[in-house]
Amino acid sequence: SNVLTQAPSVSVAPGQTARMTCGGNSLRSKSVHWYQQKSGQAPVLVVSADSDRPSGIPERISGSNSGNTATLTISRVEAEDEADYYCQVWDSGSDHPVFGGGTKLTVL
Amino acid sequence: HVQLVQSGAEVKKPGASVKVSCKASGYSFISNDINWVRQASGRGLEWMGWMNPNSGDTGYAQKFQGRVTMTRDTSISTVYLELSSLRSDDTAVYYCVRNIPAAGTDWFDPWGQGTLVTVSP
Numbered sequence: 001s002n003v004l005t006q007a008p009s010v011s012v013a014p015g016q017t018a019r020m021t022c023g024g025n026s027l028r029s030k031s032v033h034w035y036q037q038k039s040g041q042a043p044v045l046v047v048s049a050d051s052d053r054p055s056g057i058p059e060r061i062s063g064s065n066s067g068n069t070a071t072l073t074i075s076r077v078e079a080e081d082e083a084d085y086y087c088q089v090w091d092s093g094s095d096h097p098v099f100g101g102g103t104k105l106t107v108l
Numbered sequence: 109h110v111q112l113v114q115s116g117a118e119v120k121k122p123g124a125s126v127k128v129s130c131k132a133s134g135y136s137f138i139s140n141d142i143n144w145v146r147q148a149s150g151r152g153l154e155w156m157g158w159m160n161p162n163s164g165d166t167g168y169a170q171k172f173q174g175r176v177t178m179t180r181d182t183s184i185s186t187v188y189l190e191l192s193s194l195r196s197d198d199t200a201v202y203y204c205v206r207n208i209p210a211a212g213t214d215w216f217d218p219w220g221q222g223t224l225v226t227v228s229p
Contacts, residue, residue: 031213035153042203043153045217049210054217086153092212096169097143099153 004100011106020103022070022087032070038083082107110134112220125192130204137185138162141207146200
């Protein structure tokens with residue numbers, strides 16, 4: 001079954017670029033989705049299918065997927081971006097979703 | 109505006125059962141599977157299972173087989189999660205989520221607001 005690996009934490013100063021990765025075997029052959037979870041709130045979809053942004057998600061947030069690593073990039077980071085970010089794929093073998101362990105983004 | 113609204117927090121004793129509801133609005137209730145995901149405090153997201161509101165078909169994560177039951181009432185666009193034989197490590201926030209099908213690369217949007225279930229003697 002799939003295992004998705006995320007760094008536990010990333011720190012970045014306001015205005016800088018944050019990059020959060022999600023690693024897994026043969027990830028390039030899968031669609032990766034990303035969720036943002038602010039403290040005390042439910043997760044919110046911010047990127048689907050590697051790089052699609054739902055309505056209402058700022059253009060500063062983008063996704064990519066290459067090789068065995070998917071990346072969520074937040075440009076011009078703001079204090080409001082501080083949150084936990086989770087990647088997710090669908091495991092076709094077991095027909096259920098798999099989540100990464102999450103990355104906590106701290107805005108310094 | 110697609111929305112999932114869950115029932116309120118619960119406190120249960122070990123060995124008891126809990127039933128959490130999830131009311132859908134803003135879309136055709138029978139068109140999308142509903143999944144349940146839980147999150148213990150300070151921990152990651154754990155998938156529990158899915159229900160097809162149209163057919164009533166369900167699928168559960170192996171970890172919860174025998175303890176979890178998902179049902180629905182189509183007349184009020186509501187899905188239910190029941191978890192039995194509760195233990196202290198079942199203390200978590202439980203989320204219902206709408207499944208967006210995408211040819212085997214499904215994702216979840218939106219998420220309910222979450223229901224805190226506390227298991228304590």
